[in-house]
């Protein structure tokens with residue numbers, strides 16, 4: 001993953017006062033960079049105070065003409081083509097992935113660009129969002145790391161992707177499932193931004209840098225009245241907005257995994273790990289997951305499913 005060029009360079013003092021997550025970033029244009037295995041793990045002691053964004057990003061709400069020849073544009077270097085095809089096949093092997101893929105592939109008024117980059121390594125990101133003049137999202141770019149099938153994100157913000165550390169199967173397809181789960185997460189970001197108001201995103205893009213600036217100057221006091229006023233305009237703290245989107249995208253990964261490995265012996269190990277991660281690091285988001293029946297597929301216990309042989313599942 002393109003390791004977040006450490007936020008520590010902008011917040012040396014903050015780093016001393018709080019634990020920065022160093023795991024992800026929402027940029028001022030509302031785009032995402034997902035950090036996987038190389039992020040430092042940090043406990044969120046005061047989430048109001050954590051600012052997972054870089055300074056100096058200018059808002060990039062980009063308005064374009066409504067596309068008429070859209071769909072999915074795969075821009076994958078030849079050297080990564082074979083692995084990409086495997087990840088994609090894994091993703092669309094589920095109804096969840098197939099329906100999503102076809103929805104974007106057949107939408108002529110939306111351009112979804114998908115690329116693979118060696119720079120992103122194990123990570124992925126979604127950015128380059130585009131809206132038309134009516135405020136409708138009409139374009140986005142998903143960038144997948146060339147080593148997407150390896151590397152587990154931290155459990156704090158990526159409780160689902162991290163749960164695949166429990167998915168120990170002896171054949172090689174576990175990596176492809178991990179890659180496809182990460183792809184599901186990124187599709188989640190696209191869908192999510194499509195459901196958000198462009199004007200609110202613009203306001204966030206404009207005011208988050210102001211928030212950061214005030215926060216740095218006020219002695220890192222998150223209760224500053226000016227910050228509270230901004231929060232009311234942008235719908236929360238910068239980190240609250242960011243983490244909410246990450247957890248929503250994790251639900252996409254969970255739905256993919258439920259369908260893909262639901263019949264396998266390790267299934268409940270994985271889903272119990274999801275619960276454990278949420279209960280440990282983000283209990284307030286558990287109800288959001290609980291709105292989906294899939295989340296409760298293994299109940300609250302730790303029973304293992306016994307049917308199926310992990311080594312003979314779809315490869």
Ligand SMILES: [Zn+2]
Pocket residue numbers: 032033034185189245246249
């Ligand atoms: Zn994400």
